[in-house]
Amino acid sequence: MIVNPVRDRRCPRTGEAIGGKSLDLNYGTEYEALRTEVKAFLDESWSSPEMRETSSEPEERVQAFRRAAIERGYLYRSIPRAYGGAEQAADGLAAQVIREEFQKAGAPMEAPGVGTMMLVPTLLEKGEQWQKLQFIPPTLTGQMVWCQGYSEPGSGSDLASLSTRAELVDGEWVIRGQKIWTSSAHVADYMFCLARTEPDATKHAGISYLLIDMKQPGIEIRPLRQMSGQSHFNEVFFDGARTPEHFIVGRRGEGWSVSRATLKHERNAIGGSAQTHALFDAVVELAREVGVEGESALKNPEIRQRLIAIEGYVKAHRYSSYWQHSRESRQQSAGSIPLLNKIVTSNIGHDVARLALDLLEDGGLSEPRISLYARPKPRAEDWIFQYLQSLGVAIAGGTANVQRNIVAERHLGLPRDSAASRRKGSSTA
Numbered sequence: 297m298i299v300n301p302v303r304d305r306r307c308p309r310t311g312e313a314i315g316g317k318s319l320d321l322n323y324g325t326e327y328e329a330l331r332t333e334v335k336a337f338l339d340e341s342w343s344s345p346e347m348r349e350t351s352s353e354p355e356e357r358v359q360a361f362r363r364a365a366i367e368r369g370y371l372y373r374s375i376p377r378a379y380g381g382a383e384q385a386a387d388g389l390a391a392q393v394i395r396e397e398f399q400k401a402g403a404p405m406e407a408p409g410v411g412t413m414m415l416v417p418t419l420l421e422k423g424e425q426w427q428k429l430q431f432i433p434p435t436l437t438g439q440m441v442w443c444q445g446y447s448e449p450g451s452g453s454d455l456a457s458l459s460t461r462a463e464l465v466d467g468e469w470v471i472r473g474q475k476i477w478t479s480s481a482h483v484a485d486y487m488f489c490l491a492r493t494e495p496d497a498t499k500h501a502g503i504s505y506l507l508i509d510m511k512q513p514g515i516e517i518r519p520l521r522q523m524s525g526q527s528h529f530n531e532v533f534f535d536g537a538r539t540p541e542h543f544i545v546g547r548r549g550e551g552w553s554v555s556r557a558t559l560k561h562e563r564n565a566i567g568g569s570a571q572t573h574a575l576f577d578a579v580v581e582l583a584r585e586v587g588v589e590g591e592s593a594l595k596n597p598e599i600r601q602r603l604i605a606i607e608g609y610v611k612a613h614r615y616s617s618y619w620q621h622s623r624e625s626r627q628q629s630a631g632s633i634p635l636l637n638k639i640v641t642s643n644i645g646h647d648v649a650r651l652a653l654d655l656l657e658d659g660g661l662s663e664p665r666i667s668l669y670a671r672p673k674p675r676a677e678d679w680i681f682q683y684l685q686s687l688g689v690a691i692a693g694g695t696a697n698v699q700r701n702i703v704a705e706r707h708l709g710l711p712r713d714s715a716a717s718r719r720k721g722s723s724t725a
């Protein structure tokens with residue numbers, strides 16, 4: 297079984313024990329049986345010709361598939377039935393097997409977005425019962441879309457310096473200030489937002505975690521044009537927007553600790569290994585098809601060398617993810633592994649896309665498009681988008697530099713980075 301049993305390693309020549317230990321990376325019969333079950337379900341419910349030819353709208357088909365997958369216990373596994381989930385016992389390996397098979401079949405997983413990725417786990421951990429019942433079910437089905445209002449101009453890595461204010465007036469929070477880089481604010485129904493509610497308290501103690509209806513007067517959303525040409529994120533201006541007093545997660549002034557829970561889930565979602573595997577498989581396929589000096593690029597020694605280097609990281613990342621899931625499913629700390637997984641994911645995404653662009657040569661100079669994962673076979677414009685996006689992923693959810701400093705200082709016990717200490721005092725982590 298992965299990660300659990302650790303066998304003694306022996307020198308093949310002398311038979312003597314060698315200092316280190318080795319891991320058995322097989323899943324074992326129980327999980328291989330689950331894999332067979334999942335495959336059969338996917339063949340029937342997602343990949344069968346009848347399903348492909350169904351007359352229902354693509355979105356309806358996805359919804360119906362998700363409902364069936366929840367019923368079988370494959371999606372939203374950790375979420376109680378009462379809130380629309382599958383309520384399965386925590387089992388990181390089962391979740392990994394399911395992810396792998398869904399990924400191979402190109403089947404939809406959980407609804408994408410910060411709602412399912414970040415808010416739902418935060419509410420489960422810190423929310424009140426009525427909040428879970430009201431907000432989680434429509435978020436899981438994709439009917440309620442969320443955006444994350446953390447960053448402000450001048451408050452990114454140093455998030456606790458944020459200055460958006462919320463003041464309690466006649467049973468409602470009245471919000472004034474500005475957020476920036478707010479992904480999907482233009483389509484969101486609600487924002488989970490950090491606002492300063494206790495102006496006299498110390499930096500971290502004065503913040504609350506509020507849930508705000510985005511469709512109301514007093515909120516202006518201005519799109520920001522990204523280098524990919526799209527406008528996926530925005531500036532959001534609050535000028536007297538309101539939210540009821542009880543639309544607060546955790547207690548008043550304790551939003552900082554609630555926000556830590558959300559960030560942990562954000563990094564875990566960014567650092568997942570299923571995506572890096574899919575990306576790597578796609579670039580191998582591209583190398584097989586593209587010609588270099590009259591033969592498949594896959595036969596070119598230089599390209600092979602680059603692929604092998606990336607594959608080393610992809611495999612190591614997969615096994616680190618297994619280790620993280622195993623630890624967390626036993627309620628044990630995974631230490632610096634989640635942070636490292638996030639850094640490695642960004643690096644792999646970048647290296648794979650750079651190699652793809654080199655393979656495509658002039659063909660890679662098309663207009664970028666958002667759809668790498670929607671199409672089984674990425675086109676040139678998908679690869680350009682992936683390349684540009686890989687630069688942003690290294691910043692979102694806490695920059696790679698800040699993550700590296702945390703690993704170095706808190707986990708490896710290295711001395712503090714004096715240059716970083718001279719900044720305002722980074723605290724995203």
Ligand SMILES: Cc1cc2nc3c(=O)[nH]c(=O)nc-3n(C[C@H](O)[C@H](O)[C@H](O)COP(=O)(O)OP(=O)(O)OC[C@H]3O[C@@H](n4cnc5c(N)ncnc54)[C@H](O)[C@@H]3O)c2cc1C
Pocket residue numbers: 443444445446447448450451452453454476477478479480529688689691692693694695696697698701713716717719721722724
């Ligand atoms: C694609 C994308 C989507 C995003 N979506 C959202 C969203 O939906 N909601 C939201 O609230 N925010 C969002 N963000 C914002 C993101 O969280 C911030 O950009 C990030 O926290 C960094 O903050 P900053 O941009 O202010 O950079 P800064 O904090 O100003 O950092 C600038 C540079 O200084 C370095 N640096 C800063 N402090 C330190 C330190 N202590 N040690 C070492 N180096 C340091 C950083 O690594 C970086 O290179 C998104 C960002 C991206 C790229």
